[in-house]
Amino acid sequence: xxxxxxxxxxxxxxxxxxxxSVLGHSxxxxxxxxxxxxxxxxxxxxxxxxxxxxxxxxxxxTKESEAIIESIRPFFGDNPHVLIRxxxxxxxxxxxxxxxxxxxxxxGVSPALSARIIYDYVRATVGSxxxxxxxxxxxxxxxxxxxxxxxxxxxxxxxxARVWGLPTSQISSKQAQRVAKLNLKxxxxxTLGIKADPVTYFAKYLYPQEGISVLFENMAESVRxxxxxxxxxxxxxxxxxxxERIERVVYERDGREIxxxxxxxxxxxxxxxxxxxxxPPLPQPVQDSAARLRYRSxxxxxxxxDRERLADWHWVYLLDEHFRCNxxxxxxxxxxxxxxxxxxxxCVEISCFKGDEIWTGSDEELFDIVWRDLSKLGHDxxxxxxxxxxxxxxxxxxxxxxxxxxxxxIPALEGLHKVRNLFTLGRHGLFxxxxxxxxxxxxxxxxxxxxxxxCDSGAWLGQMLExxxxxxxxx
Ligand SMILES: Cc1cc2nc3c(=O)[nH]c(=O)nc-3n(C[C@H](O)[C@H](O)[C@H](O)COP(=O)(O)OP(=O)(O)OC[C@H]3O[C@@H](n4cnc5c(N)ncnc54)[C@H](O)[C@@H]3O)c2cc1C
Numbered sequence: 001x002x003x004x005x006x007x008x009x010x011x012x013x014x015x016x017x018x019x020x021s022v023l024g025h026s027x028x029x030x031x032x033x034x035x036x037x038x039x040x041x042x043x044x045x046x047x048x049x050x051x052x053x054x055x056x057x058x059x060x061x062t063k064e065s066e067a068i069i070e071s072i073r074p075f076f077g078d079n080p081h082v083l084i085r086x087x088x089x090x091x092x093x094x095x096x097x098x099x100x101x102x103x104x105x106x107x108g109v110s111p112a113l114s115a116r117i118i119y120d121y122v123r124a125t126v127g128s129x130x131x132x133x134x135x136x137x138x139x140x141x142x143x144x145x146x147x148x149x150x151x152x153x154x155x156x157x158x159x160x161a162r163v164w165g166l167p168t169s170q171i172s173s174k175q176a177q178r179v180a181k182l183n184l185k186x187x188x189x190x191t192l193g194i195k196a197d198p199v200t201y202f203a204k205y206l207y208p209q210e211g212i213s214v215l216f217e218n219m220a221e222s223v224r225x226x227x228x229x230x231x232x233x234x235x236x237x238x239x240x241x242x243x244e245r246i247e248r249v250v251y252e253r254d255g256r257e258i259x260x261x262x263x264x265x266x267x268x269x270x271x272x273x274x275x276x277x278x279x280p281p282l283p284q285p286v287q288d289s290a291a292r293l294r295y296r297s298x299x300x301x302x303x304x305x306d307r308e309r310l311a312d313w314h315w316v317y318l319l320d321e322h323f324r325c326n327x328x329x330x331x332x333x334x335x336x337x338x339x340x341x342x343x344x345x346x347c348v349e350i351s352c353f354k355g356d357e358i359w360t361g362s363d364e365e366l367f368d369i370v371w372r373d374l375s376k377l378g379h380d381x382x383x384x385x386x387x388x389x390x391x392x393x394x395x396x397x398x399x400x401x402x403x404x405x406x407x408x409x410i411p412a413l414e415g416l417h418k419v420r421n422l423f424t425l426g427r428h429g430l431f432x433x434x435x436x437x438x439x440x441x442x443x444x445x446x447x448x449x450x451x452x453x454x455c456d457s458g459a460w461l462g463q464m465l466e467x468x469x470x471x472x473x474x475x
Contacts, residue, residue, distance in 0.1 A: 005249045008268035010038020011436040012426025014219045015443025021226035032235035042211030049338035054329040055212040056205035075218035085203040088316040120148030142173040172401040174472040264455035268426035286415030292408040295396040301370040304387040325373045399431045417461040
């Protein structure tokens with residue numbers, strides 16, 4: 001039996017703790033917040049239950065995904081909703097199905113724009129056939145080569161620059177991981193109704209009746225029932241190491257510092273934070289590399305309306321230049337019983353960097369921005385329908401892939417894993433824009449690894465770098 005201390009009770013931390021405890025190991029999960037779930041948490045505000053933006057559990061048509069869902073299905077509670085993807089983009093004043101169907105866009109926009117899309121698209125496709133690129137560095141290069149300038153700007157360029165807060169010429173092409181399959185072959189396959197790649201084009205979600213938290217609360221309960229611990233309001237402060245091994249984890253609880261001895265530490269906290277936790281400190285170059293990794297933050301403005309529903313989509317991406325917000329989700333459309341019958345709650349996302357004018361904006365200022373964008377959607381919204389609004393913030397929502405991010409990421413990961421009994425995982429531990437199902441699955445795989453191979457993380461890092469490489473290629 002190994003004594004494993006896990007930093008963070010989000011999907012990754014709980015995924016690994018659940019599987020470790022089933023395998024008979026002793027896991028102690030330390031979570032700084034007062035509830036489990038990490039970003040997959042449901043907030044209770046008055047009579048409303050809402051998630052941090054949309055948070056549905058992806059069901060992918062792969063063997064791995066089916067197996068993990070089979071084993072965690074009881075944690076979704078009774079009769080979870082099985083949802084079929086209802087995602088839209090709002091482009092040039094109209095809604096389109098997402099992932100985009102090229103024919104739909106061509107017939108939806110003006111004939112002149114449509115002709116420009118086709119011209120640029122054919123030119124780009126022929127160009128890259130005749131002159132295959134040696135290497136695509138930026139997201140913009142990837143997009144213009146695969147889609148042509150006009151389609152790229154309309155559907156990805158303008159939106160991505162707003163989401164990431166950088167010109168897309170400064171964003172790595174690896175950011176295209178989620179949309180990498182939007183090339184000619186896949187567009188034709190999809191137009192013909194033939195299913196394309198399961199990583200990008202899955203269409204099914206699972207969602208507990210009363211919010212995504214249910215999944216993680218039940219998972220935490222299972223960890224406890226196997227004799228392991230999930231400790232809330234217990235932020236980790238230091239990792240005491242002796243050479244290449246962490247011997248004790250120091251955390252705070254009820255104003256006191258407590259030490260937990262361990263055989264291994266599994267961390268899901270952001271790499272820049274983790275790199276500074278060691279006592280004695282890690283070599284300066286490792287800390288410097290980790291410190292250069294940047295995160296994009298999110299401000300979430302929840303708008304409560306006295307109307308039964310705004311629309312039928314689960315969420316919609318706002319693509320046009322005149323929007324400031326990125327995405328809107330309607331909680332009722334994934335969990336109907338979470339909001340009173342006669343009202344609806346929209347969650348509107350605005351991306352920013354921590355400390356900028358959006359992050360520090362007052363609730364009133366943020367609401368004004370949101371209301372301006374909502375009014376452009378054409379649902380005949382009236383101020384008299386506004387019941388209330390509230391604001392929440394996530395500081396490390398998305399890893400930012402700047403052009404040269406791997407020059408810092410790889411040395412940071414390698415330097416950290418020189419501490420042989422440290423394993424990093426999850427969205428922040430791998431600096432990977434992945435989803436909850438990925439993180440639960442990776443957590444379960446890490447538990448199996450430790451059970452089989454013990455507490456040396458050398459081979460695990462190799463596996464993760466391979467996994468990340470595949471994801472960066474959109475696989
Ligand atoms: C707006 C938005 C919408 C999303 N929608 C979806 C979706 O629909 N479907 C999907 O599958 N995924 C979605 N995701 C992604 C999903 O949220 C992540 O993949 C997932 O939460 C990552 O899990 P994690 O455990 O790696 O990290 P987290 O969820 O961030 O958990 C990390 C935990 O570590 C804790 N922690 C940090 N520092 C310390 C410390 N010092 N001591 C103790 N604890 C600490 C944090 O409090 C947190 O609970 C979305 C993400 C965002 C931002």
